[in-house]
Amino acid sequence: MKNIKTLHKAGYAAAIILTVIGVYACLSRYVLPTSTHIWLSNILYGPEYTQKALPALASKPGIEIVHRLLGAIYLIIGLLQFSPRFRKQRPRLHKTLGKIFMVFSITAAVSGMLFAVLVPFAGFLEVFPIFTFAFFMLYATYRAYVHIRRGEVMAHREWIARSYAVGLGIATIRVMVLVINYLTAFKLDQPQVVMVSLWGGWVLTLGAVEVYNQMLHAEQQKKLRAKAVV
Numbered sequence: 001m002k003n004i005k006t007l008h009k010a011g012y013a014a015a016i017i018l019t020v021i022g023v024y025a026c027l028s029r030y031v032l033p034t035s036t037h038i039w040l041s042n043i044l045y046g047p048e049y050t051q052k053a054l055p056a057l058a059s060k061p062g063i064e065i066v067h068r069l070l071g072a073i074y075l076i077i078g079l080l081q082f083s084p085r086f087r088k089q090r091p092r093l094h095k096t097l098g099k100i101f102m103v104f105s106i107t108a109a110v111s112g113m114l115f116a117v118l119v120p121f122a123g124f125l126e127v128f129p130i131f132t133f134a135f136f137m138l139y140a141t142y143r144a145y146v147h148i149r150r151g152e153v154m155a156h157r158e159w160i161a162r163s164y165a166v167g168l169g170i171a172t173i174r175v176m177v178l179v180i181n182y183l184t185a186f187k188l189d190q191p192q193v194v195m196v197s198l199w200g201g202w203v204l205t206l207g208a209v210e211v212y213n214q215m216l217h218a219e220q221q222k223k224l225r226a227k228a229v230v
């Protein structure tokens, strides 16, 4: 029990940090002066991504605004939804936000796939990680919905956590790009850095969430067995 509580706290702290990174990535283009946004992007993503990818994404303003704005709201709603205190104190709001969260996970996955097809920074190969994780996000959201309609709260929780892991993964990916680039002094091929970070960031985040899910599952089974003995 103590282990799972510590893990939950650590996971929640990580989710806060990843949310801040993700929301910054989404909104910096709209809220910061252009020169500051470009300056920071050069530092965080490197000059090649800044010069090639940002204008390419901006050439699809409709998809971009859906992806960035709804993506930022998605991340903030996610933090609230995964807070046990919030769920306990505001169950009706949890239900309403849950529906919005599910819709925004669909818009994120679909607009992400459109980006990968229309303006991929890493070329055609980018379609593989993007479609893999986008379809996984859609599937996990669908499973979470089906389980909650049947009143299966534990299974709902596990699947929505997997869906959320894909959303949070976009911030892990950005941290990976930054770490790889600074460790190698920006000497590597940038599209390859992005490809490695896409696979690595998502696998890492989903893996961490899966460890948490399995520990929660084991804890639940232990509780049920203890109840049966009594």
Ligand code: HEM
Pocket (backbone or CB within 6 Å): 022, 023, 025, 026, 027, 053, 057, 067, 068, 071, 072, 074, 075, 105, 108, 109, 111, 112, 113, 115, 116, 119, 120, 121, 122, 126, 129, 130, 131, 133, 134, 135, 137, 166, 167, 168, 170
């Ligand atoms: C759900 C939360 C999400 C947020 C907050 C988010 C955020 C962003 C942001 C801010 C960008 C613009 C690049 C930048 O300025 O950093 C971007 C680009 C992109 N996103 Fe997302 N995203 C999310 C989910 C997804 C999902 C689920 C997919 C697909 C699996 C996806 C695929 C893409 C692609 C392909 C690009 C363009 C990358 C390139 O330059 O080639 N995103 N995303």
